[in-house]
Structures are given as C-alpha cells and as structure tokens.
Ligand SMILES: Nc1ncnc2c1ncn2[C@@H]1O[C@H](COP(=O)(O)OP(=O)(O)OP(=O)(O)O)[C@@H](O)[C@H]1O
C-alpha cells in the first residue's frame with residue numbers, strides 16, 4: 001500500500017474517495033498553502049520528484065517542479081493567482097530520471113476555503129498529458145513538414161514559371177525576328193523586282209536614245225550644209241527651169257528652210273526629255289541598298305513621281321491628281337537610296353489609293369472645282385540637324401482606330417488583291433530601324449492624311 005499522511009485516520013466517504021485518488025499512480029496530488037509551500041504530496045508526486053514526502057513539505061512547489069522541468073511553469077501567473085485566491089492551470093514538461101523521453105503534466109490548482117470563506121490552501125492535481133502533447137508535437141512537425149514541402153513546391157513553381165516566362169519571351173523574340181526578316185525579304189524582293197524592271201526599261205531606252213542624241217547634231221549640220229549648197233546653186237545658177245520652179249514652190253522651200261531648224265530643236269528637246277526620264281528611272285532603280293550613298297532627296301521624289309505618273313493622269317471618272325511641290329534647299333544625305341525611294345513609292349501610292357477611294361463618292365464636276373491634290377514639302381529642321389519630308393493628300397483621311405494600326409504588318413483596309421498591308425510596315429522599318437529616323441502620320445476623317453519622315457543628317461552619316 002502506498003504511504004499517505006493523516007488521511008487514513010478518518011473514516012468518511014469523501015475521505016475514502018480522496019484516499020483512493022491519492023493512491024492512483026497516474027495522478028499527482030499535493031496540498032499547498034497560499035504562499036505555494038507544500039503541505040502534503042501523494043506517493044507519485046514524491047517519487048517523480050525523487051524526494052520523500054517529509055523532505056518536500058515546506059518547499060515551494062514550483063521550485064520543486066522546476067528541478068526536473070524542461071518547460072518552466074509560469075511562475076508570475078501562479079503567484080498572482082495565489083495572491084488573488086483564484087484557481088490556476090498550467091502545463092509543464094519534465095524529464096524523469098533514467099527516462100530519455102519527455103513527459104507532460106497538466107497541473108490544476110484549486111483553492112480551498114476555510115470556515116470563514118477565506119482561501120487558505122490549494123489542492124494540486126496533475127494529470128499526465130504526454131500522449132496528447134506527443135500527438136500535438138507530431139501534428140506540429142507534420143505541419144512544419146507540410147509547410148516546408150509547400151515552400152519547396154512554391155519555389156519550384158516560381159522557378160518553372162520563370163523558366164516558362166523566359167521560354168515565352170524567347171519564342172516571342174524569335175517570332176518578331178522572323179517577322180522582321182520576312183519583312184526585309186519582302187522589301188528587298190519587291191524592290192529588286194521593281195528595280196530590275198525599271199533598270200531594264202532604262203537600259204533599253206538608253207541605246208536608241210544614244211543613237212538619236214548622237215545623230216541629231218550631225219543631221220542638223222548635214223541639213224545646214226545642204227541648204228548652203230542649194231543657196232549657192234541659186235546664187236550661181238538662177239533657176240529658170242519651170243519644173244524646178246514648180247517643185248520649189250510645191251515643197252515650199254522657203255518655209256522648209258525656216259522650219260527645219262525648229263523641227264531639229266524640238267527633236268533635241270524630245271531627246272533631252274527622254275534622257276531625263278532615263279536618268280530618273282536609273283535614279284529610282286538604284287539597287288545599291290547594301291551600302292549608304294550620297295542621295296539627293298528631291299531627285300528621289302521626282303523619279304518616284306515619274307514611276308507613278310500614269311496613276312496621276314486624268315481618266316474618264318476623274319481629273320488629273322495635282323502634285324504640288326514645295327522643296328527647300330537640302331544638302332545631299334548619305335542613306336540607302338533605293339530603300340528611301342521605296343518609302344516614297346509606298347507613301348505616294350497610298351495617297352493615290354486614298355484619293356481614288358474617295359473619288360468613287362465624288363462627282364467629276366465637284367472634283368474639278370476642288371481637285372485632288374498631293375502636296376510634297378521638304379525642309380530642314382530649325383536646328384538644321386534633320387530633314388523633314390512631308391507627303392500630304394486631301395483624301396478621306398482615317399479614323400483613330402485605323403490610324404493606330406497602319407504600321408502593323410498585314411493591316412489593310414483595302415479589298416483582297418489590292419492591298420497586302422505591308423507598305424507602311426516596310427516604310428517604318430526602313431526609316432526607323434535602318435535610318436534611325438521617325439515616321440508619323442497626322443490624319444482625321446475628312447481632313448486628308450499627312451505622313452512626315454524625319455531623317456537625322458548626322459545620324460544617317462554616322463550610322464551609315
Ligand atoms: N494616305 C492615306 N489615307 C488614308 N488611309 C491610308 C493612307 N495611307 C495608308 N492608309 C491606311 O493604312 C493602311 C495600311 O497601309 P499600307 O501601305 O501598310 O498597306 P496597304 O496600302 O493596304 O497595302 P500594300 O501597301 O501592302 O499594298 C491602308 O490599308 C489604309 O487603310
């Protein structure tokens with residue numbers, strides 16, 4: 001039988017219950033006064049603290065508990081509760097001698113009042129909560145493991161997302177590069193096809209033109225010689241023969257003599273114009289797009305206009321499209337001449353397309369009063385560093401939505417077969433990327449459209 005104190009002297013039912021509780025091996029029981037000093041302790045309490053009941057009596061109970069405790073009881077809280085005479089509850093961990101595992105107790109302190117209702121003592125009842133604590137600990141560890149796994153997963157997901165993002169960026173970049181290359185290919189393909197054609201025509205014109213130009217002067221001299229000879233004959237042998245007189249009359253020799261030099265001059269003028277056309281065609285078809293060359297912008301614009309001349313002429317539904325030039329004095333610039341001509345061609349062709357589109361709505365007479373017009377202006381910027389080339393038309397203009405997309409590759413408002421939507425994308429690439437210039441558009445519905453190219457004089461020179 002476990003040893004107890006004076007409880008066994010009184011045979012009373014509550015005492016019997018108390019005794020049997022005190023004897024239990026899983027219950028720690030003790031009696032303390034209000035200062036926390038032990039008045040009594042049961043066997044288990046004594047054994048777990050390695051002291052006899054007599055040794056324990058008089059010691060502060062939390063000091064006793066603290067000896068083996070790994071988790072100290074909350075001393076301040078217990079002291080306050082004892083002073084107030086109120087109950088207290090706390091958990092604490094301790095290690096029994098020879099036992100490596102940690103045990104946990106839930107200590108419950110309940111005040112006992114004396115006959116005057118004053119709290120003089122406390123019962124301490126401690127139950128073992130080690131199992132619950134272990135489960136809590138395991139749960140806590142499992143939670144931590146879960147958190148760690150989640151964190152690791154999070155990191156992995158973030159890494160993978162970053163990788164995917166990079167892959168997407170790479171794919172997008174590759175796509176843009178492809179689009180870029182495609183545009184360059186189309187551009188050079190278009191230009192070289194047109195350039196070759198124009199160069200071929202210029203070449204074919206050139207040979208016969210050479211004959212004409214080369215033979216006109218001797219022809220003029222020969223005729224002058226022949227007229228001189230006729231004059232000499234008339235002087236030396238005055239004509240009396242009726243046949244010769246009749247023939248002289250019939251061919252109107254006097255008029256012929258007078259008109260022939262004029263005829264030769266007008267032939268010379270024709271040859272000059274043909275030569276000008278041939279030069280323009282050659283200027284336009286410059287295929288030297290691989291390296292920058294000195295370029296006269298006005299010559300480029302004029303040669304492009306020449307190529308488009310047939311589209312400017314009057315036809316059965318509309319009068320001629322007027323072209324107004326306001327050229328300023330410009331220095332020649334170093335640039336990719338053939339490519340700049342292509343930009344002029346795209347912008348002018350768009351202006352003509354726009355005018356023809358609005359044409360379908362207007363009447364011939366109204367149009368004559370307010371003719372379709374393309375105005376080309378060139379000037380230097382105020383600081384003389386940039387060349388500004390503006391190509392404006394008085395066509396239908398465009399909405400904000402259209403304007404926002406005109407430089408997009410493949411954007412067109414024209415019917416299938418008429419427009420591919422590449423003209424402005426190519427123009428933008430040539431001006432912005434190749435020449436480090438700017439290309440912008442100002443337009444409102446019903447107010448026409450103006451495209452302005454700005455090329456940096458120094459920029460072009462240093463770039464090229
Ligand atoms: N001067 C202008 N006036 C009104 N709209 C214009 C003008 N210039 C361009 N646009 C609009 O911009 C669109 C895109 O022009 P872009 O030159 O890129 O392609 P496109 O002319 O339609 O086809 P492509 O030039 O490839 O034959 C045109 O379809 C048209 O809607």
Ligand SMILES: [Mg+2]
Nearest residue numbers: 346350423424
């Ligand atoms: Mg176009």
